[in-house]
Amino acid sequence: xxxxxxxxxxxxxxxxxxxxxxxxxxxxxxxxxxxxxxxxxxxxxxxxxxxxxxxxxxxxxxxxxxxxxxxxxxxxxxxxxxxxxxxxxxxxxxxxxxxxxxxxxxxxxxxxxxxxxxxxxxxxxxxxxxxxxxxxxxxxxxxxxxxxxxxxxxxxxxxxxxxxxxxxxxxxxxxxxxxxxxxxxxxxxxxxxxxxxxxxxxxxxxxxxxxxxxxxxxxxxxxxxxxxxxxxxxxxxxxxxxxxxxxxxxxxxxxxxxxxxxxxxxxxxxxxxxxxxxxxxxxxxxxxxxxxxxxxxxxxxxxxxxxxxxxxxxxxxxxxxxxxxxxxxxxxxxxxxxxxxxxxxxxxxxxxxxxxxxxxxxxxxxxxxxxxxxxxxxxxxxxxxxxxxxxxxxxxxxxxxxxxxxxxxxxxxxxxxxxxxxxxxxxxxxxxxxxxxxxxxxxxxxxxxxxxxxxxxxxxxxxxxxxxxxxxxxxxxxxxxxxxxxxxxxxxxxxxxxxxxxxxxxxxxxxxxxxxxxxxxxxxxxxxxxxxxxxxxxxxxxxxxxxxxxxxxxxxxxxxxxxxxxxxxxx
Ligand code: ISL
Numbered sequence: 037x038x039x040x041x042x043x044x045x046x047x048x049x050x051x052x053x054x055x056x057x058x059x060x061x062x063x064x065x066x067x068x069x070x071x072x073x074x075x076x077x078x079x080x081x082x083x084x085x086x087x088x089x090x091x092x093x094x095x096x097x098x099x100x101x102x103x104x105x106x107x108x109x110x111x112x113x114x115x116x117x118x119x120x121x122x123x124x125x126x127x128x129x130x131x132x133x134x135x136x137x138x139x140x141x142x143x144x145x146x147x148x149x150x151x152x153x154x155x156x157x158x159x160x161x162x163x164x165x166x167x168x169x170x171x172x173x174x175x176x177x178x179x180x181x182x183x184x185x186x187x188x189x190x191x192x193x194x195x196x197x198x199x200x201x202x203x204x205x206x207x208x209x210x211x212x213x214x215x216x217x218x219x220x221x222x223x224x225x226x227x228x229x230x231x232x233x234x235x236x237x238x239x240x241x242x243x244x245x246x247x248x249x250x251x252x253x254x255x256x257x258x259x260x261x262x263x264x265x266x267x268x269x270x271x272x273x274x275x276x277x278x279x280x281x282x283x284x285x286x287x288x289x290x291x292x293x294x295x296x297x298x299x300x301x302x303x304x305x306x307x308x309x310x311x312x313x314x315x316x317x318x319x320x321x322x323x324x325x326x327x328x329x330x331x332x333x334x335x336x337x338x339x340x341x342x343x344x345x346x347x348x349x350x351x352x353x354x355x356x357x358x359x360x361x362x363x364x365x366x367x368x369x370x371x372x373x374x375x376x377x378x379x380x381x382x383x384x385x386x387x388x389x390x391x392x393x394x395x396x397x398x399x400x401x402x403x404x405x406x407x408x409x410x411x412x413x414x415x416x417x418x419x420x421x422x423x424x425x426x427x428x429x430x431x432x433x434x435x436x437x438x439x440x441x442x443x444x445x446x447x448x449x450x451x452x453x454x455x456x457x458x459x460x461x462x463x464x465x466x467x468x469x470x471x472x473x474x475x476x477x478x479x480x481x482x483x484x485x486x487x488x489x490x491x492x493x494x495x496x497x498x499x500x501x502x503x504x505x506x507x508x509x510x511x512x513x514x515x516x517x518x519x520x521x522x523x524x525x526x527x528x529x530x531x532x533x534x535x536x537x538x539x540x541x542x543x544x545x546x547x548x549x550x551x552x553x554x555x556x557x558x559x560x561x562x563x564x565x566x567x568x569x570x571x572x573x574x575x576x577x578x579x580x581x582x583x584x585x586x587x588x589x590x591x592x593x594x595x596x597x598x599x600x601x602x603x604x605x606x607x
Contacts, residue, residue, distance in 0.1 A: 043301045043326060043411055044370065045528050046083035047518045048133065050415045052378040053090050053112055054098055055471045058483035065471070065482070067113035070121050073474075076500065078128050080419055080511070081518040084301060085125055086133040086241050088378055090118065094144050096210035097188075097436050098378075098469075100135075100243060101142040105228045122236055131238035133301055138225045139247045140211040147224075148212050155199050162221050163212050164204035164250070166193075166258065174200045183260045184275070185268025188437050189444040192271060204258075206247060206275060208436055216248045216284055226291040233292070239301035242325070245285070246306040246313070249278030267448075276308045282316060285324040293323075303372050303411075304328045311364035318369035327372040327411055333357045334380060337387070344441055344459030349387055351560045355534060355543050362409055362532035362545075371410030375401060376418045381467035385424035388599065393562055394421055394498070396599035399513040399582035400558050403601035404543055406517040407556045409532050414514060417472050420503050421510035424467040425492055430457065434489050438464040473499040508584040516580060524579075526554050542567050542596065546606065553606040554579060559596035566595045571606045579603040 057069030067090065077085065089099035090112040099109065108115050122132050141148055150159040172179030180193040181202055193202040194209040204213045214221050229240065251274040252258060261269030285304075293300060304317060304325045317325045336353045339345035365371050375383035384390045388397025398421035406412050427433060430442055438460050445451040451459070460466075466489060473495035474481030480495040492498070503511035521527045530547030535555070542565050543558045555573075559565045573589035581587050581602045588595045594602065 049082040061485040067117040103142040133239040136240040137243040183269035184271040189440040245304040249280040343463040359534040374413040376415035390423040400601040419514040558601040
């Protein structure tokens with residue numbers, strides 16, 4: 037077997053700087069705050085830290101709207117602070133991955149300011165400017181060039197009176213889409229990426245990277261999408277996995293990564309990607325990306341209304357989906373494994389039980405994820421078993437996506453106020469963005485000031501101090517799982533096979549490499565479950581479990597307590 041790339045044995049930790057650690061009492065996390073918490077990362081044992089954006093930004097979408105790619109926003113510190121953080125992480129043996137947001141910029145980026153200046157500005161074509169729909173006056177109702185609905189509610193087009201044209205924004209109106217058809221745009225992005233690599237960073241997490249190529253007709257026009265909700269058309273058919281996507285990624289590879297490939301980690305965020313797309317992105321022979329974040333498993337508890345529309349998870353769907361990705365990328369390609377990030381509600385509140393069985397279900401979910409084949413990502417606070425926010429009022433929310441959803445739903449009147457709040461309680465991105473709970477003090481050890489988003493009151497019991505003191509905690513379980521990956525090549529490289537495929541309550545699979553196997557059993561319910569096995573599960577064959585005392589099993593069954601997960605070495 038050829039030597040595997042370093043990132044196949046790595047575990048990545050995501051920092052959302054705004055909510056990680058505040059060092060100056062303004063209630064917003066910052067880079068000097070990260071310096072105070074490096075020991076936490078070392079203790080956890082992660083290999084890579086990915087930073088959500090710290091670039092200069094008006095913060096319309098908490099930094100995913102960038103106005104200067106080569107500077108740090110003052111709320112987070114300075115470029116010198118970032119250099120210090122990178123050096124400190126490198127000194128402790130960790131690599132640093134930066135978020136790369138190049139599907140769009142801020143509307144306050146100098147490129148866009150120039151572009152909107154006049155129709156004949158040299159940068160006009162750096163963005164998607166289009167005139168009103170034929171027969172309509174610019175700005176009139178229904179005059180948008182296409183019917184697409186934005187990820188953040190409302191239309192994807194903003195009318196600019198000065199030049200009587202619209203610009204495209206798949207996200208907020210302060211996030212105009214860059215026109216990747218224009219080679220000058222691509223060269224400017226590549227130059228910026230080279231600048232960061234030369235500065236010493238170790239890779240990129242590429243935000244919505246499969247949205248950069250749009251379907252454009254020969255005459256330059258864009259087309260309407262199918263209408264499902266009676267109001268806006270679906271942007272996916274014309275904006276996701278577009279015709280030139282793989283060409284652009286291969287060009288980026290040649291222009292930016294060639295020759296420095298071995299030390300970098302390249303992970304793409306790719307909503308709507310199928311397993312087939314996943315192979316195209318991550319087959320090393322194609323020179324595109326190392327791994328991608330897929331969304332299929334994260335949509336399984338969404339109803340037709342999307343992320344704010346809760347539907348109970350059917351475990352059979354989760355098993356089928358994850359195993360399809362596992363086996364689909366087995367021969368060539370690689371999975372990024374995640375339950376959480378800054379866009380997803382907390383997993384223990386979603387697929388687990390954040391009340392009575394918080395510890396058990398959080399550690400069960402961690403065991404399942406970390407025993408898959410791929411590179412696991414841990415989102416800040418996930419390793420502490422942090423839960424959803426359970427905010428009481430709309431006024432508690434800060435996230436633009438949540439606020440725009442509430443606003444539009446309120447205006448259309450198809451949901452009651454209570455339904456809107458329920459939707460946010462379940463699906464808001466703010467669930468993952470509450471400050472990290474370091475200790476039981478009023479500011480949770482996060483800030484001495486007023487936090488930008490309310491701290492979860494359960495920080496009095498759920499916090500890093502308490503987790504560290506308890507050997508059976510979520511934190512120590514994550515630590516053990518990360519160490520297991522580092523120590524065990526079956527965990528890293530073993531082939532995945534689903535077993536007990538039809539069991540609706542227990543997720544079970546094996547991982548096998550060179551005649552050695554691990555068997556994983558996980559109870560996704562709060563009731564005891566017993567499943568048949570075809571091997572002898574003795575206690576000395578137990579590799580890891582999530583209950584402090586030994587699980588019970590005999591020669592032909594494994595019995596699982598509520599939310600119990602066990603991993604056996606099978607001979
Ligand atoms: O679920 C989605 C598509 O099915 C969306 O969540 C979408 O993929 C996601 O919002 C994209 O997220 C990324 O880009 C956004 C930013 O707001 C997110 O924080 C970021 O992770 C725009 O930059």
